Amino acid sequence: MQNAASATIAVLGGTGKEGGGLALRWAHKGHRVIIGSRTAERAQEAAAEMNATLGTNNVTGAANPDAAAQADIVVLAVPYAAQQSTVKEVEGALAGKILIDVTVPLVPPKVSRVQLPDGGSAVEAVQKLLGEGVKVVSAFQNISAHHLTHLDAEIECDVLVCADDVEAGDTVVALAQEIGLRAWYAGPLCNSVVAEGLTSVLIALNRRYKVPGSGIRITGV
Amino acid sequence: MQNAASATIAVLGGTGKEGGGLALRWAHKGHRVIIGSRTAERAQEAAAEMNATLGTNNVTGAANPDAAAQADIVVLAVPYAAQQSTVKEVEGALAGKILIDVTVPLVPPKVSRVQLPDGGSAVEAVQKLLGEGVKVVSAFQNISAHHLTHLDAEIECDVLVCADDVEAGDTVVALAQEIGLRAWYAGPLCNSVVAEGLTSVLIALNRRYKVPGSGIRITGV
Numbered sequence: 462m463q464n465a466a467s468a469t470i471a472v473l474g475g476t477g478k479e480g481g482g483l484a485l486r487w488a489h490k491g492h493r494v495i496i497g498s499r500t501a502e503r504a505q506e507a508a509a510e511m512n513a514t515l516g517t518n519n520v521t522g523a524a525n526p527d528a529a530a531q532a533d534i535v536v537l538a539v540p541y542a543a544q545q546s547t548v549k550e551v552e553g554a555l556a557g558k559i560l561i562d563v564t565v566p567l568v569p570p571k572v573s574r575v576q577l578p579d580g581g582s583a584v585e586a587v588q589k590l591l592g593e594g595v596k597v598v599s600a601f602q603n604i605s606a607h608h609l610t611h612l613d614a615e616i617e618c619d620v621l622v623c624a625d626d627v628e629a630g631d632t633v634v635a636l637a638q639e640i641g642l643r644a645w646y647a648g649p650l651c652n653s654v655v656a657e658g659l660t661s662v663l664i665a666l667n668r669r670y671k672v673p674g675s676g677i678r679i680t681g682v
Numbered sequence: 683m684q685n686a687a688s689a690t691i692a693v694l695g696g697t698g699k700e701g702g703g704l705a706l707r708w709a710h711k712g713h714r715v716i717i718g719s720r721t722a723e724r725a726q727e728a729a730a731e732m733n734a735t736l737g738t739n740n741v742t743g744a745a746n747p748d749a750a751a752q753a754d755i756v757v758l759a760v761p762y763a764a765q766q767s768t769v770k771e772v773e774g775a776l777a778g779k780i781l782i783d784v785t786v787p788l789v790p791p792k793v794s795r796v797q798l799p800d801g802g803s804a805v806e807a808v809q810k811l812l813g814e815g816v817k818v819v820s821a822f823q824n825i826s827a828h829h830l831t832h833l834d835a836e837i838e839c840d841v842l843v844c845a846d847d848v849e850a851g852d853t854v855v856a857l858a859q860e861i862g863l864r865a866w867y868a869g870p871l872c873n874s875v876v877a878e879g880l881t882s883v884l885i886a887l888n889r890r891y892k893v894p895g896s897g898i899r900i901t902g903v
Contacts, residue, residue, distance in 0.1 A: 480761060575873045581798075617901040619882065648886030652796045655883050658876040662842065665869030670903045680838040681896040 465485030465629045468636075473497040473525045473539060473547055476507045477562060480538030482609025483601065484520070485511055489612055494520045496529030497551075504528065529554035532587040532652035534636070536562040538601075541583065548587050559629045561636075562587055563601045565660045575658040582653040588625070596629035598622060598636065599653035600644070602660050605674045609640075618676025620644035623653040645679055689857075692753030694718035694746045694760060694768055695729045700784060701759030703830025704822065705741070706732055707861035710833055715741045718772075720750030725749065750775035755857070759784040759822075762804065769808055776816045782857075783808055784822045786881045794886040796879040803874040809846070817850035818873035819843060821858065821865070823881050826895045830861075836853045839897025841865035844874040866900055 470487050474480040475496035488494040488511060494509070498504035504522030511520045522528075529535045529551040535558055539547045544564045547654040566583040578586065588597040600622045608614045620637045622644055625632035630646045637644035647656070659677065666675040695701040696717035696727050707814055709715040709732060725743030733740045740891035744751075744862070750756045750772035756779055760768045765785045787804040789797040799807065809818040821843045829835045841858045845851035851867045858865035868877070880898065885895040 490903075573869055575802075575869075575875045577802075577875065645887055646890050647883045648794055648796075648890075652879070652883050652886060654796045654798065655876055655879040658879070662821070662868045662873050662876045665873060666866055666903060667901060669867050669869075672903050674903040675900055677898055678899045678901050679887060679897050681889045682893050 465555040466648070469493040469495065469531065470534050470536060471497050471528040472497040472536045472626070473523055473528060473551065474543075475536075475538065477538060477540075478606035479604075479609070480536065481504055481507065481511075482576065482606045483536060483538065483563070485515070485599060486609055486612065488517060488520045489515055491638050492521065495528040495531055496520060496522040497525040498522065500524060501527070526551050528556055532558070534559045534561065534632075536561045536563060537587070541566045544583060544587065545590065546592055555591060555651070557594065559596045559598055559632060560587070560591070561598050561600055561633055564657075565602045566657055567661065573661055573668055575661045577654060577658060581651060582657050584623070584653045584657070585650055596624065596626045597650065598624040598626075598629050598633045599650060599656060600633050602656045603663060603676060604642065607632070616642055616676075617678070619657075619679050621647040621652075621656040623647050623650050623656060625650045643678070645682065689754040690714040690716065690752065691755050691757060692716040692718050692749040692755045694749060694772065695764075696759065697724055698761075699827035700760060700822070700825075700830070701757065702732075703827045704759065704784070704861070706736070707830055707833065708857070709738060709741045710736055711860050712740065713732055716749040716752055717741060717743040718746040719743065719746060722748070727772045747772050753779070755780045755782065755853075757782045758783060758808070759868055759878065760825060762787045765804060765808065766811065769811055769881060773812060776812060778815065780817045781808070781812070782821055782854055785878075786823045787878055788882065794882055794889055796882045798875060798879060802872060803878050805844070805874045805878070806871055809871055817845065817847045818871060819845040819847075819850050819854045820871060820877060821854050823877045824884060824897060825899070829895065836883065837863055837897075837898070840900050842868040842873075842877040842880075844868050844871050844877060852860050863901070866903065
C-alpha cells in the first residue's frame with residue numbers, strides 16, 4: 462500500500478527530536494501515526510503527549526517491531542549508531558513496505574566534516590541488508606527538528622528524496638509536501654551521498670556564518 | 683599572493699566550456715587571465731577570441747605548465763579523466779599557490795548517478811598528490827557553463843567552496859563574488875563530496891522535472 466493520503470506511518474525513533482517532529486506533522490495532517498521506541502512504555506508516553514498537544518487520538522505507541530508490523534510505511538529516525546541494529550530488529554515486518562531512512566551518518570565530535578561510511582551512503586548499506594523486497598527511500602536528512610516541531614514554522618529547506626524505486630520515491634515526495642515541505646525526487650539511492658553529506662556542510666555553514674539553521678533550496682525547477 | 687583583487691589567474695582547460703566561462707568572467711572584471719591548454723596555439727587562439735569578445739587585451743594563452751607558472755592562482759577545469767595527469771604536468775609550478783579544482787567526477791554514461799572515487803572526493807586525491815605546499819580549494823562544480831558565458835545572466839546557483847586552508851577558501855569565495863556568484867565557505871576539503879556529487883543530483887532533477895538547469899541556493903545565512 463503506497464497511497465500516501467491514507468497511510469499508517471510508524472516512526473521508529475519517534476521519541477527523538479527529528480522523528481518526533483515528523484510524527485507530529487503527519488499526525489496533525491490526520492495520518493494514523495505509531496511512535497516506535499525500544500520500549501513500548503516510552504513510546505506510549507510520547508504518543509499520549511503528542512495526542513494532548515494536537516488534541517487528537519490518532520497517535521499510538523509501540524515497541525519498534527510492533528510499530529513496524531502495524532504500519533504501511535516505516536520511518537527510520539534513530540541515531541546513526543543504532544541504524545543497522547534497529548533495521549535488523551524490524552526486518553521481518555518490512556516486506557513489501559516503504560522504509561524511509563532519515564539517518565545522517567555523523568561521526569562525533571567532528572560533525573561539520575563529511576565522513577561517510579566506506580562504499581558510499583549509509584542508506585545503501587540498509588538496502589543491501591534488507592534486499593529488494595523492501596523499498597528503501599532516503600529523505601529528510603537536512604530538515605531541522607526544531608522547525609518541524611513548530612507547526613506554523615515555514616521551513617526554508619527542501620527535501621532531497623533518493624530511491625531506486627521511483628514510485629516509492631514519489632510517495633515520499635508527496636508525504637513531505639503534505640507537511641509543508643518542498644521535496645524533489647533526486648535520483649537513485651546512491652545519490653543519497655549528497656543528502657547525507659549535506660547535513661555536515663550545513664553545520665559547517667552554521668558555524669562559519671554564525672546562523673542557527675542554514676538550509677538549501679533547489680532553484681530552476 | 684592571495685589578494686583576489688589583483689591576482690593573475692591561469693585557467694587550465696580554459697578552452698573548455700566551464701573553464702572558458704570562468705576565464706571570461708574574471709577577464710571581464712579586469713583580472714589578467716591566462717588560458718591554459720595542452721598546446722600553446724590552441725590556448726592563444728582562445729585568448730584572442732576572448733579579447734575580441736570583451737574588447738580587452740588582458741587575456742593570454744599558454745601551454746598548461748607555462749600558464750600555471752605565470753599565475754598567482756591556478757584553476758583546474760579539465761575533464762575528470764584528465765584531472766590527475768594535468769596536475770602532474772603542472773605540479774612544479776604550483777608551490778605556495780592556490781589551486782582551485784572545478785573537477786566533477788562524472789562517470790559516463792550514467793552521469794545522473796553519484797559515483798565518487800573510492801575514498802571520497804576527487805579533489806582530496808589531488809591534495810594528496812600535491813602535498814601541503816599547495817593550497818587546494820574545491821569550487822564551482824555546480825555552475826552551468828552556459829550561464830557563465832552569458833555575462834548578463836543572473837546565476838541562480840550558489841557556490842560551495844571547500845578548503846582545508848580557510849584563508850585560501852575565503853580568497854576563492856571573494857573571486858566567486860566578484861563575478862556575480864553567491865559563494866560560501868562550506869568546510870574542509872572532505873566536504874567537497876557534497877559539491878562533487880551534487881552535480882549528478884542536479885542532472886537527475888533536470889531529467890525528472892524536464893528543466894534545463896536546476897541549481898541550489900543556501901538559505902538561512
